[in-house]
Amino acid sequence: MSLTHPQRSDRKRPVAPPGPAPAGERSHNGARAAGLACAFVLLVLVCLLSVVVGARHLPPLVVWHGLLDSASDSATVVREMRLPRTLLGLLAGTALGIAGGVMQAITRNPLADPGVLGINAGASASVVTAISALGVTTFDGYVWFAFLGAAVVSALVYVVGGGSGATPARLALAGTAIGAAVYSYVNAVQLLDTASLDRMRFWTVGSLAAAQTDTAVKMAPFVALGGITALALASSLNALALGDDMARALGVAPATTRAVAMAAVTLLCGAATAACGPIVFVGLAVPHMVRAVTGPDLRWLLAYCTVLAPVLFLGADVLGRILARPAEIQVGVMTALLGGPFFLALVRRNRTVGA
Amino acid sequence: MRRTRVCVIRRGSWSLRFSRRALAAGMGCFLAALALGILVIGSGDYPMSAGDVLRTLAGGGTRPETFIVNNVRLPRVVTALLAGAALALAGAVFQTLTRNPLGSPDVLGFTQGATAGALLAIVVFGADSGALAGGAVLGGVATGGLIYAVVWPRGLHGYRLILVGIGTAAILTGFNGYLLTRAQITEAARATLWLTGNLNGRGWEDVLPLAVAMVVLVPLVLLGLGRPLRLLEMGEDTARVLGVRVERLRTALLVAAVLLTAFAAAAVGPVAFVALTAPHLARRLTRTPGPNLAVSLCMGAVLLVGADWVAQHAVPGRELPVGVVTGLLGGGYLVGLLAAERRAGRI
Numbered sequence: 001m002s003l004t005h006p007q008r009s010d011r012k013r014p015v016a017p018p019g020p021a022p023a024g025e026r027s028h029n030g031a032r033a034a035g036l037a038c039a040f041v042l043l044v045l046v047c048l049l050s051v052v053v054g055a056r057h058l059p060p061l062v063v064w065h066g067l068l069d070s071a072s073d074s075a076t077v078v079r080e081m082r083l084p085r086t087l088l089g090l091l092a093g094t095a096l097g098i099a100g101g102v103m104q105a106i107t108r109n110p111l112a113d114p115g116v117l118g119i120n121a122g123a124s125a126s127v128v129t130a131i132s133a134l135g136v137t138t139f140d141g142y143v144w145f146a147f148l149g150a151a152v153v154s155a156l157v158y159v160v161g162g163g164s165g166a167t168p169a170r171l172a173l174a175g176t177a178i179g180a181a182v183y184s185y186v187n188a189v190q191l192l193d194t195a196s197l198d199r200m201r202f203w204t205v206g207s208l209a210a211a212q213t214d215t216a217v218k219m220a221p222f223v224a225l226g227g228i229t230a231l232a233l234a235s236s237l238n239a240l241a242l243g244d245d246m247a248r249a250l251g252v253a254p255a256t257t258r259a260v261a262m263a264a265v266t267l268l269c270g271a272a273t274a275a276c277g278p279i280v281f282v283g284l285a286v287p288h289m290v291r292a293v294t295g296p297d298l299r300w301l302l303a304y305c306t307v308l309a310p311v312l313f314l315g316a317d318v319l320g321r322i323l324a325r326p327a328e329i330q331v332g333v334m335t336a337l338l339g340g341p342f343f344l345a346l347v348r349r350n351r352t353v354g355a
Numbered sequence: 356m357r358r359t360r361v362c363v364i365r366r367g368s369w370s371l372r373f374s375r376r377a378l379a380a381g382m383g384c385f386l387a388a389l390a391l392g393i394l395v396i397g398s399g400d401y402p403m404s405a406g407d408v409l410r411t412l413a414g415g416g417t418r419p420e421t422f423i424v425n426n427v428r429l430p431r432v433v434t435a436l437l438a439g440a441a442l443a444l445a446g447a448v449f450q451t452l453t454r455n456p457l458g459s460p461d462v463l464g465f466t467q468g469a470t471a472g473a474l475l476a477i478v479v480f481g482a483d484s485g486a487l488a489g490g491a492v493l494g495g496v497a498t499g500g501l502i503y504a505v506v507w508p509r510g511l512h513g514y515r516l517i518l519v520g521i522g523t524a525a526i527l528t529g530f531n532g533y534l535l536t537r538a539q540i541t542e543a544a545r546a547t548l549w550l551t552g553n554l555n556g557r558g559w560e561d562v563l564p565l566a567v568a569m570v571v572l573v574p575l576v577l578l579g580l581g582r583p584l585r586l587l588e589m590g591e592d593t594a595r596v597l598g599v600r601v602e603r604l605r606t607a608l609l610v611a612a613v614l615l616t617a618f619a620a621a622a623v624g625p626v627a628f629v630a631l632t633a634p635h636l637a638r639r640l641t642r643t644p645g646p647n648l649a650v651s652l653c654m655g656a657v658l659l660v661g662a663d664w665v666a667q668h669a670v671p672g673r674e675l676p677v678g679v680v681t682g683l684l685g686g687g688y689l690v691g692l693l694a695a696e697r698r699a700g701r702i
Contacts, residue, residue: 160690160693160694161693170693172457173456173457173689173693174689174690174693176457176462176689177685177686177688177689177690177693178686178690179686180461180627180628180682180685180686181682181683181685181686181687181690182686183627183682184551184627184678184679184680184681184682184683184686185679185682185683187547187550187551187676187678187679187682188551188675188676188679190547191544191547191548191551191676191679192673194540194544197540197543197544197547198540198543201532201535201536201543202536204532204535205529205532205533205535205536206532280525280528280529281525281526281529284521284525285522285525329533330532330533330536332529332532333529333530333532333533334529335529336525336526336527336528336529336530337526337529337530339525340522340523340525340526340529341526343522343525344505344519344522344523347505347515347518347519347522348505348506348508348519
């Protein structure tokens with residue numbers, strides 16, 4: 001018996017030929033570069049908004065002074081809360097976007113996201129264990145547990161999914177299976193220990209509210225390392241999209257590429273999940289939306305994801321703060337509510353999305 | 356491919372065709388489900404032998420036996436049998452429709468829809484179990500309607516259905532998490548228990564809506580839609596040439612599967628993995644291609660009743676929710692299956 005139903009064969013994805021690009025390709029690249037510049041401007045604007053907007057209404061000028069001198073009350077708000085929050089959102093959003101793009105490439109599954117490879121499940125299981133068995137209560141305490149859990153479970157998924165012989169279908173299946181089994185454990189712990197449920201339910205939603213500069217600083221190296229690795233792999237992943245044999249012919253080692261890409265994804269998602277809880281949707285939807293603009297070339301796709309994912313993420317966070325003043329709606333809820341309908345509209349309108 | 360031996364029953368223009376192996380597998384699962392049911396009825400704080408259980412069911416039990424069996428254990432077992440069967444049948448339909456071995460109600464967002472309905476009932480209206488079940492059915496059906504409305508204009512083919520389902524599931528997951536953070540901790544605990552899926556304290560009032568839904572839907576799916584669905588598996592164009600009205604068939608199947616999922620969730624909560632694993636196991640047993648609807652149905656009943664027995668006995672003195680057991684067992688099974696397939700070099 002085979003586990004896979006007959007699937008429609010993937011369309012062959014074009015890979016940029018080596019050497020100088022033809023004229024048409026060049027003009028395309030010009031347009032893509034211009035788009036990327038616009039996206040970057042958008043990102044800067046969203047970051048500014050994220051520092052200016054909050055539960056307490058501060059005029060932009062006061063915010064600016066708060067950044068410069070540290071004596072006043074508003075300075076504390078800006079420096080201790082909004083700035084770290086913006087930094088963390090920037091890091092986490094970038095991480096999730098790149099990781100989603102890479103994951104969809106290595107599993108050849110346009111539906112892959114951090115949830116699929118068991119990363120969220122591993123982080124959740126680790127955090128619930130830390131809360132229930134070790135009585136960890138601080139945000140800073142969760143972070144390392146979440147990271148460890150994400151790393152362990154994604155490594156397990158990789159090994160069960162076939163290790164160096166991993167195929168896309170098997171990776172996805174292993175991730176789903178292990179993820180669901182791990183979530184059962186999370187549920188069991190929550191049911192047997194109400195106190196852990198009380199804390200977990202706030203972590204599970206995904207929020208930036210508890211952000212500290214310290215956390216952002218700790219997360220940055222992981223995100224940088226994972227992100228740079230992923231971007232460096234873009235060409236190899238392009239070759240991999242043609243199938244393993246073709247990739248070998250182009251001088252790319254499929255197994256090594258997949259293993260390194262998995263490691264990068266774990267670093268990225270582990271860091272993001274640890275810092276703000278399991279965020280649904282950013283890693284899944286952003287690469288999809290981007291693909292509609294850039295086409296399947298991963299070099300452009302990942303570059304766009306790097307810039308646009310934090311735009312979506314921070315934008316969602318800002319909106320969550322505005323909508324429910326003086327309280328706030330957690331960013332994980334907002335990404336789902338905002339990204340979701342947009343994604344559905346895209347699927348509905350556009351034949352090429354993910355097909 | 357070995358030729359499977361086939362039996363055909365004909366009555367005038369009507370005929371029923373099945374492979375012998377599939378029939379044997381289906382009968383085996385059916386009997387196993389009943390046997391497990393008797394075992395579960397007989398186990399607990401007041402143990403009874405299988406003979407006692409059968410005698411009591413036939414109306415010859417002592418007064419305490421009759422009370423325990425008819426009011427406590429029988430409704431619970433019947434709920435497990437029916438909900439397992441309903442989930443598995445829905446799972447088999449979804450997997451065939453989406454042409455994806457992971458196409459289960461959990462992946463497609465229907466489970467999250469039922470969950471959202473139930474959570475709203477608990478958190479916003481502080482509902483009792485009846486309203487909770489109603490909320491679950493409404494939520495599941497509303498989600499089905501939403502997905503259908505989004506997918507419909509371009510046709511319901513499998514890939515788009517999965518994409519839209521996953522998007523919907525993501526939206527609802529966020530929404531559900533938010534509802535949980537807004538609840539009182541006691542309500543959140545109750546909601547989490549329901550979300551995991553459990554059979555504790557199930558009575559006849561939980562069985563009835565599910566039973567009614569199944570009496571209508573199961574024959575419709577098995578007898579009315581089973582054969583065209585098998586043709587649809589050969590590919591859309593082939594099915595059209597053979598006279599299947601593809602869009603209408605997909606719509607009918609989707610509606611039936613959503614209703615089955617919603618009513619099962621209303622009765623026991625969104626139990627993980629039964630919908631996913633039962634069709635896989637059924638396919639392994641029958642070794643016949645195609646949706647294997649009937650065998651999946653019986654297999655689902657076996658799985659949920661078996662999981663309930665494990666849930667009652669795994670931790671001495673504590674009763675686990677059945678959803679924890681199906682999750683662990685189902686996940687373990689899939690991991691084992693992957694390892695086996697890998698050794699056989701089939702994936």
